[in-house]
Amino acid sequence: MQLAVHYPYFTLPGGAAATAGLLSDSARAAEDGGCTLFTLMDHWFQMENLATAQDPMLEGYTSLGFLAGRTERIRLGLLVTGVTYRHPGLLAKTVTTLDVLSGGRAMLGIGAAWYEREHKGLGVPFPSMAERFERLEEAVRICKQMWSDDDGPFDGQHYSLAETICEPKPLQRPEPPIMIGGSGEKKTLAFVARYGSLCNLFAPDQDTVAHKLDVLRGHCEREGRLYADIEKTIITSLDPVADGAGFLREMEGFAALGVDTVCVSPQGQDPVAWTRSATAATVGSLSEMGV
Numbered sequence: 001m002q003l004a005v006h007y008p009y010f011t012l013p014g015g016a017a018a019t020a021g022l023l024s025d026s027a028r029a030a031e032d033g034g035c036t037l038f039t040l041m042d043h044w045f046q047m048e049n050l051a052t053a054q055d056p057m058l059e060g061y062t063s064l065g066f067l068a069g070r071t072e073r074i075r076l077g078l079l080v081t082g083v084t085y086r087h088p089g090l091l092a093k094t095v096t097t098l099d100v101l102s103g104g105r106a107m108l109g110i111g112a113a114w115y116e117r118e119h120k121g122l123g124v125p126f127p128s129m130a131e132r133f134e135r136l137e138e139a140v141r142i143c144k145q146m147w148s149d150d151d152g153p154f155d156g157q158h159y160s161l162a163e164t165i166c167e168p169k170p171l172q173r174p175e176p177p178i179m180i181g182g183s184g185e186k187k188t189l190a191f192v193a194r195y196g197s198l199c200n201l202f203a204p205d206q207d208t209v210a211h212k213l214d215v216l217r218g219h220c221e222r223e224g225r226l227y228a229d230i231e232k233t234i235i236t237s238l239d240p241v242a243d244g245a246g247f248l249r250e251m252e253g254f255a256a257l258g259v260d261t262v263c264v265s266p267q268g269q270d271p272v273a274w275t276r277s278a279t280a281a282t283v284g285s286l287s288e289m290g291v
Contacts, residue, residue: 001255001286004037004263005030005275006079006235008047010056013269019056023063024070025272031074033279034287037233037261038071039079039109040064045118053117061094068102075105079200079235079263080181082113083132084124088139089161092146096170104171108143109200111181112136112188133187134158140178140195147175179233185215193219196230200263203234206253213257233261240264241274244281251282255290262286 005026012022027038040063041047046055060078067076076098081091091108099106112132113119119126127135138156145154146166154161170176177197182188192199193216201212213232220227234254240247251262266274 001251001259001289002036002261003034003279003283003286004039004233004261005035005278006039006041006263006265007271008041008050008265009271010046010058011051012271016056019058020066022271023058024067026266026275027067027071027074029272029275030279031071033276034283035074035279037075037077037107037263038067039077039107039263042078042081042085042109043115043118044085044122045115047115048117053121061098064098064106065101068098068105071105072103073105075107075177076102077107077109077179080109080111080179082115083110083136083139084113084119084126088142088159089146089164091139092143092166095143095176096147096166096168099170099172099176100168106170106172106176107179107198108176109179109181110136110140131158136180137191137195140180140191143178144175144195177231183212185212189216190219190223192216192230193223193225198231198233198261200233200235203236203254203259203262206250206257209234209254209259210257213259231260232258233263234259235263238264239267240282241267241277248282248285251286252289255286258290260290 030038040060042060043057045053046057064076095106095108116126135158138159142154146164151165179198180192180196181200183201201209203209217227238247
């Protein structure tokens with residue numbers, strides 16, 4: 001089992017002037033500690049269940065480009081891009097640029113979007129949930145086409161592209177890994193089976209994750225997709241620094257379910273020290289789980 005760090009919070013000592021150092025030092029601490037993935041949120045306003053909408057929030061892909069120059073090995077991505085945030089042709093080009101400049105370490109995380117306030121606040125259209133899922137599927141198809149050798153048109157219900165030219169191509173071939181975020185059983189997990197390289201599930205308990213993985217397995221069978229080819233990731237609110245032993249006991253159960261990667265978030269006011277402590281306490285033991 002692998003450890004990932006998800007960095008969602010920028011209201012930290014030192015204010016905006018300290019943000020770059022704390023972010024890059026945290027990413028390097030994750031890399032040096034043996035984490036395989038470092039992610040940020042893709043939001044314009046901070047989530048209200050974490051702080052307030054007025055709290056600091058950096059733009060995601062600009063931040064990942066910065067981190068690409070500050071790290072060497074760790075995979076970089078957003079958990080996850082809302083399909084409404086960027087036109088899919090530009091999104092494919094953005095992820096390609098990140099992949100090229102990071103030496104082949106970009107991941108596309110994408111979902112159907114949900115934070116209506118930030119859309120209204122900045123004047124971005126926020127269609128119905130049904131339409132957002134339609135757009136999600138088209139966006140993934142556009143990205144995959146742009147990363148292929150087909151630079152012809154794409155004609156969809158919501159997006160029309162006359163040419164899907166994307167040069168240079170991503171370094172990762174045939175394409176960067178695609179994480180489709182969310183746990184919806186009818187659409188989201190079906191899209192994972194059809195298009196995704198990774199899923200990401202909220203992990204309130206092992207029974208919930210076991211059920212979601214069974215649903216995913218069923219979708220894979222219907223799609224003719226090998227279930228084993230999909231990296232299963234979870235995001236948890238458990239704190240491996242506050243209770244390392246308890247965290248590892250819980251992860252043993254998730255590893256037995258087939259979970260490959262667990263995402264944790266820094267706690268407190270020193271994300272760098274927290275990340276160093278979290279990796280030191282857990283990475284070695286996690287690597288032995290699920291083998």
